[in-house]
Amino acid sequence: MKFSDIIGQEEVKKQLIQSVSDGRVSHTQLFWGPSGAGKFALALAYAQYVNCTAKTINDSCGKCPSCVKASKLTHPDIHFIYPTTTTKQIKKDPESGLFADDWRKYIASCNGYPNLNNWYDFLGVENKQGLIYARDASDIARKLSLKAYEGQYRIIILWMAEKLHNTAANKLLKLLEEPPDNTLFILISEDTEQILNTIKSRAYQIKINRIGLEDIKNRLAALYNVRPAETTDAAIMANGSWPEAIRLFENADEEKDHFVNFQHWMRLCYSTNIAGLTDFVSSISTIGRERQKQFLNFALHHYRNSLLYNYNLQDLIRLPADEAAFNSKFAPFIHHANLLQLTQLMEEGIRQIERNANAQILFMDMSFDIVKLLRQKA
Ligand SMILES: [Zn+2]
Numbered sequence: 001m002k003f004s005d006i007i008g009q010e011e012v013k014k015q016l017i018q019s020v021s022d023g024r025v026s027h028t029q030l031f032w033g034p035s036g037a038g039k040f041a042l043a044l045a046y047a048q049y050v051n052c053t054a055k056t057i058n059d060s061c062g063k064c065p066s067c068v069k070a071s072k073l074t075h076p077d078i079h080f081i082y083p084t085t086t087t088k089q090i091k092k093d094p095e096s097g098l099f100a101d102d103w104r105k106y107i108a109s110c111n112g113y114p115n116l117n118n119w120y121d122f123l124g125v126e127n128k129q130g131l132i133y134a135r136d137a138s139d140i141a142r143k144l145s146l147k148a149y150e151g152q153y154r155i156i157i158l159w160m161a162e163k164l165h166n167t168a169a170n171k172l173l174k175l176l177e178e179p180p181d182n183t184l185f186i187l188i189s190e191d192t193e194q195i196l197n198t199i200k201s202r203a204y205q206i207k208i209n210r211i212g213l214e215d216i217k218n219r220l221a222a223l224y225n226v227r228p229a230e231t232t233d234a235a236i237m238a239n240g241s242w243p244e245a246i247r248l249f250e251n252a253d254e255e256k257d258h259f260v261n262f263q264h265w266m267r268l269c270y271s272t273n274i275a276g277l278t279d280f281v282s283s284i285s286t287i288g289r290e291r292q293k294q295f296l297n298f299a300l301h302h303y304r305n306s307l308l309y310n311y312n313l314q315d316l317i318r319l320p321a322d323e324a325a326f327n328s329k330f331a332p333f334i335h336h337a338n339l340l341q342l343t344q345l346m347e348e349g350i351r352q353i354e355r356n357a358n359a360q361i362l363f364m365d366m367s368f369d370i371v372k373l374l375r376q377k378a
Pocket of ligand 1: 051052053054055060061062063064065066067068
């Protein structure tokens with residue numbers, strides 16, 4: 001991956017390139033920030049740049065043997081560590097090395113913008129939580145004890161450092177304390193609170209902010225060959241996350257369906273229109289489990305936005321114009337007395353759908369709960 005493949009993040013790119021031209025590449029760096037901002041993509045581009053044999057002041061060449069291998073994730077001096085868990089194929093002692101093929105395919109499929117849940121989905125382990133194990137740290141120690149194959153730098157990209165098991169973190173710490181020459185550790189994290197302080201204190205931290213709205217709009221427009229105006233809604237709602245922007249743009253019609261359904265559902269609940277609710281429940285029961293889950297997630301999103309609206313935090317609300325207009329009228333019915341119950345109701349609904357609950361009964365029960373909750377006084 002080249003820096004030019006990355007969406008936005010011009011300041012960070014400059015900073016990383018500068019560190020190489022100044023010859024002051026810190027041996028342990030922590031890229032942290034929200035999901036979807038491009039932390040991993042930046043780490044990949046940085047690793048490729050550091051070892052490129054024909055780099056310019058702006059980017060790696062993308063053509064030298066080192067760049068070609070780096071872009072295929074097969075560079076012998078660029079190693080990856082990431083959370084893993086047992087799967088149908090790997091029944092015990094999971095570790096990154098055992099998933100190398102899956103990892104390469106996954107990173108190619110997401111164009112270098114991985115997301116933890118999508119990675120688990122890719123492995124087919126939706127409900128299991130992955131970890132980075134002591135085995136992973138031992139493997140890195142072993143690799144670093146050998147000579148570098150060809151690159152100037154041996155680079156370890158550790159994705160989701162918050163998933164380091166304690167024993168792995170302690171092993172890693174020993175490596176960070178006395179790193180071999182020309183070694184670069186890039187740790188990536190969305191939640192630095194969960195990383196041991198002893199590790200954090202050894203890392204040069206680089207905050208990766210959400211991607212700018214214009215950057216997302218323009219890249220979506222270029223990718224899908226449409227006018228930037230057509231990508232505005234998806235870009236606004238994506239809130240600085242590139243994978244979210246793609247998902248929202250590609251599913252724009254579904255998102256609109258969810259909005260129409262949500263608006264309809266809330267109006268029926270508010271007016272206790274039982275006949276209307278019966279029809280609504282019949283129709284929502286037929287859309288399939290995945291879309292039902294997405295619909296309830298959509299509802300969750302709107303309830304939370306309503307609370308933001310009530311606290312005059314409109315700036316934090318990311319909605320297309322028609323949804324924002326509905327939100328402003330709906331918000332007064334959401335307050336601290338019913339928000340928690342409404343969100344719990346949606347979350348429980350999602351769990352029930354995952355457990356194959358009868359959708360007709362589930363949505364009817366939920367409707368009656370919402371009728372009551374919307375009538376609660378603040
Ligand atoms: Zn190159």
